[in-house]
Amino acid sequence: MNPLIRKARIQDVKAMHALLLNNPEDEGLVLPRSYAQLYSQLRDFFVAVDRDTGAVLGCCALNICWEALAEVRSLSVAKPYRGNQLGRLLVEASLSEAVTIGIYSVFVLTNTPAFFARLGFVEAPKDDLPQKVWGDCINCPKFPDCDEIAMTITL
Numbered sequence: 001m002n003p004l005i006r007k008a009r010i011q012d013v014k015a016m017h018a019l020l021l022n023n024p025e026d027e028g029l030v031l032p033r034s035y036a037q038l039y040s041q042l043r044d045f046f047v048a049v050d051r052d053t054g055a056v057l058g059c060c061a062l063n064i065c066w067e068a069l070a071e072v073r074s075l076s077v078a079k080p081y082r083g084n085q086l087g088r089l090l091v092e093a094s095l096s097e098a099v100t101i102g103i104y105s106v107f108v109l110t111n112t113p114a115f116f117a118r119l120g121f122v123e124a125p126k127d128d129l130p131q132k133v134w135g136d137c138i139n140c141p142k143f144p145d146c147d148e149i150a151m152t153i154t155l
């Protein structure tokens, strides 16, 4: 494997859709996204691709929420490629983009807090996040019984 992290392209969407649809054992860890969402939010996404084959191995999105706040979401690495730092590289690319845009506070809602803690995120009370953040939750199958942990990082 010879990975490259780059911004997503329209040709990547089908693979991103499949990545976010979940392995059965990942159920609940990442929210599936519709094609409509993926096309309209494509510019939020980074992908990890194999330079040799062009295969999409992982994806991650940075969603701008408010004046000084963004969310890392839709992070998924294909099962056979986990443990190769692709998740880290995808999140770091998203955080780097946040800084480029001028946003220095990023959060994640996650069931894999240990992974994000390794990247410098710290647990935060959900109530600390502004109301605006919860707009998407109404579309979540888990709503209103959210079991995700809020974590933030200051860049």
Ligand SMILES: CC(C)(COP(=O)(O)OP(=O)(O)OC[C@H]1O[C@@H](n2cnc3c(N)ncnc32)[C@H](O)[C@@H]1OP(=O)(O)O)[C@@H](O)C(=O)NCCC(=O)NCCS
Pocket: 026, 029, 030, 073, 074, 075, 076, 077, 078, 081, 082, 083, 084, 085, 086, 087, 088, 089, 108, 109, 110, 111, 112, 114, 115, 118
């Ligand atoms: C979580 C996920 C993205 C990690 O991807 P990955 O490419 O395997 O992770 P990396 O190889 O970049 O790991 C980076 C570091 O985090 C650690 N790590 C990876 N997954 C971890 C986990 N689930 N729990 C704790 N630590 C983890 C690695 O050991 C590595 O540690 P190091 O700094 O000592 O090397 C991947 O397991 C995945 O897609 N999971 C299912 C979907 C999911 O949970 N998405 C997050 C939604 S918010």
